Amino acid sequence: MTAPASAPHIDARGLDVRFPGGVQALRGLDLQVPRGQLVAVIGPSGCGKSTLLRVVAGLAPAGAGTIAVAGEAPERVRARRAVAFVFQDPTLLPWRSVHANVRLPLELARVPRSEQDTAADAALALVGLSEFAAASPAALSGGMKMRASLARALVTRPELLLLDEPFGALDELTRERLNDELLQLWERDRFTGLAVTHNVGEAVLLGDRVVVLSARPGRIVADLPIDLPRPRRAALVGTPEFAAAAAEVRARLRAADVAA
């Protein structure tokens, strides 16, 4: 069953999530994301941003409310490999080559080996790591590791990409470059994207919208459309329009933090 194209790709209504310890992570969260939109999620640390991603991925259960992705339960979307997760760390397996890491999701899904290889080659080419296919992850720089991680997420050609502060640990320049590359990949494939970040500039650069969450229990305190022209690149950061949008997000974020 697939929902009509006009229905939101991600449809979260009244989401309540509690951690096993009883701490409430999300309260009454509503979020609709149309297909092909790139949404940045920002909020004070510990506000449940990552939890939101995990609920959308079906990795964490929603205590109350409903979550549907393309009209289905997240577990079903996962089963047909239509969603991928990019973690905070590259999470590459050190004992596997870069290529073997990238094809892992297909290997786990028992896709024939020749298909795994073709898809991994393509994904590595996409992130510019073809010549490092046989290398060990230990031989890669931080930025290259994150690119390999991105390639692994894209190897299944997902419709929905969930990113959990993926470039947070990288230096400024590498981060800029990877954001540019992420934007290019998005322009090419037009997957739906939900990107958690704690960086205002990154949120404005990436997002069609920036969703601001309150301190825990997280709920949406602002949902700001970012009307900057696409295609966007890091160079946009210096422009007055960008500065204005960033100032707006920053003000809302500050208010969310103070309210805590």
Next chain:
Amino acid sequence: MSLASAARAALPPLLVFLAFLGAWHLACAVLALPAYLVPPPAEVAREAVAHAGELAEAALLTALGALGGLGLSLVVGGLVAVLFSQSQVAARSLYPYAIFLQTVPIVAVAPLIVVWFGTGLQSVILTAAILSVFPIITNGTTGLVRVDPQLLELFAMSDASRLQLLLKLRLPGSLPYFAAGAKISGGLAVIGAIVGEFFAGFGADDLGLGAVILQTSGRLQTAYLFAAIFAATLLGLVLFGAVALLGELALRRWRGREQTLH
């Protein structure tokens, strides 16, 4: 580690050993200790040379028992660790008995092993295995259970089965832990083999270091006994070193070459 830095690392313990030999020699000379109680180092060296062939043979036999025991420990300990990592119930109900293996006085159990399995290599191996299996079980279980939660989520995103998790994540991920456990077990296996030989022996003709130690102490051949003790210590060191080296080589492959390409 380069050769020069290896030599630098070996120098301090070597100096300590030389100082120990000097002190020992002086003590024998000054206190006029009888040779059947504390033979001077030169006499021990003479005995070691005189019995070099027997000592080498005995060491080889003991090494066989110890390696057999270590091998058995790795297989059985590995399987138990896998079981513990897969079943909370098994881990909780069986872990106390794993500790029992650690705390049971091996000299008390060894005679029982001989009663059950007779004298000979099999009983020596079993004694060595009982003494050396615990570090494999604990280290292995820790390695199999302690997995980066993000990696678990990565595998969950692909709906990986338990078997896939075990074979593609937990087992390869636990290699450093098993290697660390094997390093400890290597030394323990030598102790276990020698204790095993005290009771199980290899028969009248084939004497391991344990049997040599027992025989020479009975005949008050103290210098020879000292030489056998040194041989046993050396064997433990060699086995520890070999296991450490093998583990390091495996880990180097595991981690991948860390030279930078940029």
